[in-house]
Amino acid sequence: MSAVVFDLDGVLVDSEPVWEEVRRAFVADHGGQWQPDTQQRLMGMSTSEWAAYLSGELGVRLPADEVARGVVAHMARRYEDGGVPLMPGAVDAVRRLAARWPLGLASSSPRVLIDVVLDRTGLTASFKATVSTEEVARGKPEPDGYLLAAERLGVDPAACAAVEDSSNGLRSAYAAGMRVIAVPHPRYPPAPDALALATYVADDLGDLTPERVAAAMRTGT
Structure with a gap:
């Protein structure tokens, strides 16, 4: 090897519980609807893929690039404030x-x-x-x-x-x-x-x- x-x-x-919490809140705050299988579907997606999914499939009222910036900024703050x-x-x-x-x-x-x-x-x-x-x-x-x-x-x-x-x-x-x-x-x-x-x-x-x-x-x- x-x-x-x-x-x-x-x-x-x-971090998966943190990702789920942050993305759930972001979806709810921007008019989307979280689905029962959403977290499992998101795991492993690239940033552009999950941002497009939140924007297109879950009904978030923002373009995908804004979704990505917003969620990643929230994640960075969580790591900075609460540690890794x-x-x-x-x-x-x-x-x-x-x-x-x-x-x-x-x-x-x-x-x-x-x-x-x-x-x-x-x-x-x-x-x-x-x-x-x-x-x-x-x-x-x-x-x-x-x-x-x-x-x-x-x-x-x-x-x-x-x-x-x-x-x-x-x-x-x-x-x-x-x-x-x-x-x-x-x-x-x-x-x-x-x-x-x-x-x-x-x-x-x-x-x-x-x-x-x-x-x-x-x-x-």
Whole structure:
């Protein structure tokens, strides 16, 4: 194995509840209607994709670019005022694996939020390459973000393990040809068919040791 590529939201940062709260409020404040399946559909979308969805499908009375700016500004303020809501064991897991392999990050968050999170958690130097799906043509479940992360790391995607939590993220990493390690979020579990794509399902980030990651990579070959 040559590298490990992490997702950010839901894996390292418990941000999905914050995203849901912020976007729900934004939709309600601007005349839209949140649907029962909205949060699951949004997970993994790029900024342009979810902004267009809120504007076009949920009835928010603003153009997509204004939706994106407004929601991201609210998210940045939440991180600045309340701190970054790290998943338990996130920093230790990153540092454990960074001591053995180069790490990448393939996130659906906008670049500004990725940089804020890594800076505030002291993890910037742990990642050799980071990708926001703003920087690729298609968001998750398409493989574009993971493929670009592998390219920036200078490694073959097939020689990478990806750490994911969501249905769209698992599908994205699998489509990129990576070995997929799932760390399901307890509040937003992935669909069974997406979870079935994982070579290994970890109980939590404490379960993510170099030995288990290496074994999962061998199992997937």
